[in-house]
Amino acid sequence: MKRLIYLLISVVLTTSCSDFLNTAPKDALSPATTWKTEADANSFAIGCYQDWIDGEKLLYQDCGSDIGYNQFPWEEWNPIGNGTLTASATGANFYDFTTIRRCNAFVENVQPIPFSNEADKLDLIAQVRALRAYKYFELNFWYGGVPIIDTYTTAEEAKVPRNTEAEVKAYIYKELDELIPNLKEMPSQKGRIARGTALAIKMRSALYWGDYQRAMEAAQAIMNMHKYELDKDYTNLFTIKGQSSNEIIYAIPYAENIAYNEIVGRMYNNADGGWSSITPTQNLVDMYEMNDGTPREESPLYDAVHPFSNRDPRMEMTILFPGQVWQSKILNTLDKEVNGKENPNYPLVADNASKTSLSWAKYLAPLEQYPNMWQTATSPILFRYAEVLLSFAEASNELKGPSDNVYKVLDEIRLRVGMPAVNRSKYGTKETLRELIRRERTIELAGEGLRRADILRWKDNNGKMIAETVLNKVLYRVIGSIDYTQTDPHKRAVIDVNASAETRKLETRQFIPENRYLPIPQSSIDKNPKLEQNKGY
Numbered sequence: 001m002k003r004l005i006y007l008l009i010s011v012v013l014t015t016s017c018s019d020f021l022n023t024a025p026k027d028a029l030s031p032a033t034t035w036k037t038e039a040d041a042n043s044f045a046i047g048c049y050q051d052w053i054d055g056e057k058l059l060y061q062d063c064g065s066d067i068g069y070n071q072f073p074w075e076e077w078n079p080i081g082n083g084t085l086t087a088s089a090t091g092a093n094f095y096d097f098t099t100i101r102r103c104n105a106f107v108e109n110v111q112p113i114p115f116s117n118e119a120d121k122l123d124l125i126a127q128v129r130a131l132r133a134y135k136y137f138e139l140n141f142w143y144g145g146v147p148i149i150d151t152y153t154t155a156e157e158a159k160v161p162r163n164t165e166a167e168v169k170a171y172i173y174k175e176l177d178e179l180i181p182n183l184k185e186m187p188s189q190k191g192r193i194a195r196g197t198a199l200a201i202k203m204r205s206a207l208y209w210g211d212y213q214r215a216m217e218a219a220q221a222i223m224n225m226h227k228y229e230l231d232k233d234y235t236n237l238f239t240i241k242g243q244s245s246n247e248i249i250y251a252i253p254y255a256e257n258i259a260y261n262e263i264v265g266r267m268y269n270n271a272d273g274g275w276s277s278i279t280p281t282q283n284l285v286d287m288y289e290m291n292d293g294t295p296r297e298e299s300p301l302y303d304a305v306h307p308f309s310n311r312d313p314r315m316e317m318t319i320l321f322p323g324q325v326w327q328s329k330i331l332n333t334l335d336k337e338v339n340g341k342e343n344p345n346y347p348l349v350a351d352n353a354s355k356t357s358l359s360w361a362k363y364l365a366p367l368e369q370y371p372n373m374w375q376t377a378t379s380p381i382l383f384r385y386a387e388v389l390l391s392f393a394e395a396s397n398e399l400k401g402p403s404d405n406v407y408k409v410l411d412e413i414r415l416r417v418g419m420p421a422v423n424r425s426k427y428g429t430k431e432t433l434r435e436l437i438r439r440e441r442t443i444e445l446a447g448e449g450l451r452r453a454d455i456l457r458w459k460d461n462n463g464k465m466i467a468e469t470v471l472n473k474v475l476y477r478v479i480g481s482i483d484y485t486q487t488d489p490h491k492r493a494v495i496d497v498n499a500s501a502e503t504r505k506l507e508t509r510q511f512i513p514e515n516r517y518l519p520i521p522q523s524s525i526d527k528n529p530k531l532e533q534n535k536g537y
Contacts, residue, residue, distance in 0.1 A: 055252030061449035067284035083510035103132035126179035200383035216395035249383040260375040276354040293420035323492030471511035
């Protein structure tokens with residue numbers, strides 16, 4: 001697959017800069033040959049952006065949680081989801097310092113270079129430092145303490161021990177606080193980091209580590225910019241035409257025929273020509289409230305035989321479910337045969353059929369937007385404004401409990417899709433509102449790669465990670481058939497509530513407290529014996 005750097009080159013660089021990158025070694029740009037002009041510095045900064053965030057990996061990340069499923073172990077998220085990780089079979093690997101090394105080299109060598117505008121220089125340096133801070137945040141969250149590395153002249157020098165998690169966190173916080181004032185409010189080019197993105201990194205990292213005051217202040221700072229707003233059309237965000245939405249703070253850029261995203265093809269179901277590699281689970285369906293604003297367990301509207309009926313509209317906007325009209329046909333993932341012919345979307349018919357009987361609608365609908373589903377311009381969203389509002393709500397509630405400001409931002413998110421405002425009396429305490437905020441965050445951001453981190457950081461009333469409950473279960477799909485005489489698409493799927501557990505079973509999942517952190521790859525420890533493996537691996 002073409003890499004991100006080619007898109008950034010096409011969007012950002014001049015011809016002379018492109019010539020420079022074509023002739024200089026991209027991973028070993030020496031100061032003697034490159035650090036002379038402002039154009040040289042800009043060229044090296046583009047190299048720092050290469051693969052700083054993997055948009056394809058982002059689409060897989062919910063498969064490491066209860067709301068997503070990756071059916072193919074070799075795609076690396078199945079073992080994270082079912083807890084079969086080992087040091088030699090780590091699943092998806094985040095343990096990579098390539099971006100950090102490039103950013104180190106940039107920061108160390110850029111200072112003597114004269115720029116025509118000092119503000120542009122400070123902005124460029126801040127961009128690169130933000131890339132580096134994000135990579136350290138990613139490493140530190142998934143692995144715990146990691147080495148804060150310098151530039152080394154020999155492999156022996158590079159054999160350094162891990163810093164503590166607290167030390168890395170302090171480093172990230174200091175970097176972000178220093179660089180944010182130097183960033184421009186809006187990016188000069190597509191794919192560049194600006195102040196809103198850096199504030200979002202600050203917000204998310206603080207929220208993940210439970211520093212709620214810092215998280216709330218960062219979210220408020222983004223809100224105070226008045227540059228972002230909720231898109232009136234929720235589904236628009238996840239389409240090619242919606243990539244310019246004011247709700248999107250940062251999306252990982254891809255382009256057809258240049259630096260394309262081929263993971264979308266893996267997400268479509270078998271009959272559409274896809275692989276069903278990344279699918280939502282029935283667990284996610286069960287989390288959506290009924291359209292009366294109450295959980296399914298409490299609402300008279302819930303019918304287990306028709307579980308897709310009367311749900312929060314975001315369910316239909318997020319998930320392709322059996323019974324709805326898809327590609328001008330009734331989507332059937334439940335019956336083994338349709339009109340006397342084998343159903344290509346039946347879970348047990350083909351490897352590429354969705355094993356959960358569900359597919360994501362986000363990024364997939366409409367299929368017509370892609371001339372080639374294997375070479376798309378889909379740009380997965382890393383940060384959007386709804387996350388800012390939800391982060392503000394969570395942090396504020398944890399600090400001070402319910403308030404008008406918290407209810408206001410939650411209502412803004414819910415009313416956008418036609419859901420009722422928050423029931424103030426039902427969710428009038430910190431504990432009950434926490435439950436609602438967590439559910440709202442899960443369904444609003446489903447399929448966007450945040451759920452695994454959330455269930456690791458969230459605790460229950462006994463201080464136990466939520467992941468220890470939701471991932472220590474058997475993963476099930478629904479069994480049933482499609483009623484073609486039914487005109488309501490939400491009731492066409494008729495679920496067999498008496499189907500045996502064995503026929504519904506997808507896999508047995510496990511999660512132990514040590515799975516809070518991913519295993520450091522054994523290959524990395526072999527190269528650097530000073531690294532200590534995480535407990536449990």
